[in-house]
Amino acid sequence: MQPKIDSIPILQLASGDLLSLQLYRFQGAKSGPKVYLQSNLHGAEIAGNAVIHQLLEWLMHLEPHQLHGEIWLVPMCNPLATNQRSHYFSTGRFNPYDGKDWNRIFWDYAKENIDLLGFVQSHLHLDAEFVRRSYLERIQLQFATLGDKLRSPASAPLSEHYRFHLQSLCLDADYLIDLHSTSNQGLDYLYYFSGRDESAKLFRLDYAILLDPYDGDAFDEAFIKPWLALEQCFATLGRNLHFNVEAWTLELGSGMQMKPDSVHKGVLGIQNYLIKKEIVQGIVLSQPVSKQQIYLTSTRQIKKYYSPYGGMIYPKVSLGESVQMGQVLYSLLSFNKQSQSPTLTEVLAAQDGIVYDLAYNHATNSGEYVLATF
Structure with missing residues (x-):
């Protein structure tokens, strides 16, 4: 046909x-x-x-x-x-x-x-x-x-x-x-x-x-x-x-x-x-x-995560991974330009879920999208 x-x-x-x-x-x-x-x-x-x-x-x-x-x-x-x-x-x-x-x-x-x-x-x-x-x-x-x-x-x-x-x-x-x-x-x-x-x-x-x-x-x-x-x-x-x-x-x-x-x-x-x-x-x-x-x-049930600061992302989870509340999702390396050493901030899961979406870019500004779970 x-x-x-x-x-x-x-x-x-x-x-x-x-x-x-x-x-x-x-x-x-x-x-x-x-x-x-x-x-x-x-x-x-x-x-x-x-x-x-x-x-x-x-x-x-x-x-x-x-x-x-x-x-x-x-x-x-x-x-x-x-x-x-x-x-x-x-x-x-x-x-x-x-x-x-x-x-x-x-x-x-x-x-x-x-x-x-x-x-x-x-x-x-x-x-x-x-x-x-x-x-x-x-x-x-x-x-x-x-x-x-x-x-x-x-x-x-x-x-x-x-x-x-x-x-x-x-x-x-x-x-x-x-x-x-x-x-x-x-x-x-x-x-x-x-x-x-x-x-x-x-x-x-x-x-x-x-x-x-x-x-x-x-x-x-x-x-x-x-x-x-x-x-x-x-x-x-x-x-x-x-x-x-x-x-x-x-x-x-x-x-x-x-x-x-x-x-x-x-x-x-x-x-x-x-x-x-x-x-x-x-x-x-x-x-x-x-x-x-x-x-x-x-x-x-979707939870989207946005970067609290600007910096570089060290991912700690992968696509399809089940996460529990309080688990580390990523670490954020920030060069703060305030005459201080760089900071490393751990971002924790706010609820249980499955990681279904991850940003490509591991360099982020404040408020930019990082990942999502459902």
Whole structure:
């Protein structure tokens, strides 16, 4: 099965050159759910590109009758960030025009001035699929007004143009998968949302973090929050209605690297997810996914550590290591420039946890990020 390939211009540079997205669309012989995958939203987080490449090769070996629905894939979904450099280092986490995190700019229908309660009351006893279609139509109509703004004489900032192009591809999806890496050194894990615990296990990663509370207008959050709000509103009126809409962010390894093990885990997990969701049918994985236990936690359990002083870091823990409260995480060597000998300060763990993220740079200023545990 061959994908339909489209190039979508998203930004014209002063030189006249165009930056574009490349979209690969696989359409099955059977109608069914829409799956949307993208990678490299942050410039240094490149492992997802290798994952999408391997998924493309896997999907191209399918016959149309083996695909139930459609799968859209967008590698390198942020070409401006991907090409951003400082010396040898990729950065690309923040929009250079306004300083905003590229993954905190997305439009969230749940934040619009909508009468959600009125909608639920008028749809309280209607068929779930009809409710879903009606609600999606409302989202799409409101989203279309953003396009009107972009086409107006005053237009809009770059971030609004960019988010419109990207969100227009996935607004009607059933399942969304956003492939990231940490910008530092990191483990492989995923973020998930309320009521999606069992589906989280299908990716077979060792760790999963429940997004509770949310950080901001991230891509996966902006996609699923309207549906979570709808479910919650139905629940307050006594109807337990769960929509088959899911959003995931997979964090695969470290920034600026395509680690083979992280890529392999990402590919195998997504394949397993697509098969268990019966989107890809009649396929048995050549390398069965192990049945290991997944460690579920939440953003409430995350503890981030920032340097109390400027200096040089002697690390005392490694990725994946379990730490206990009071254990030494790192020592900080500080040349204080106050006619005194250098100081060596031990930084202790404030709570039990697992080290899942470590800064690359062992030279730090006061208040800079060092590591995180969950």
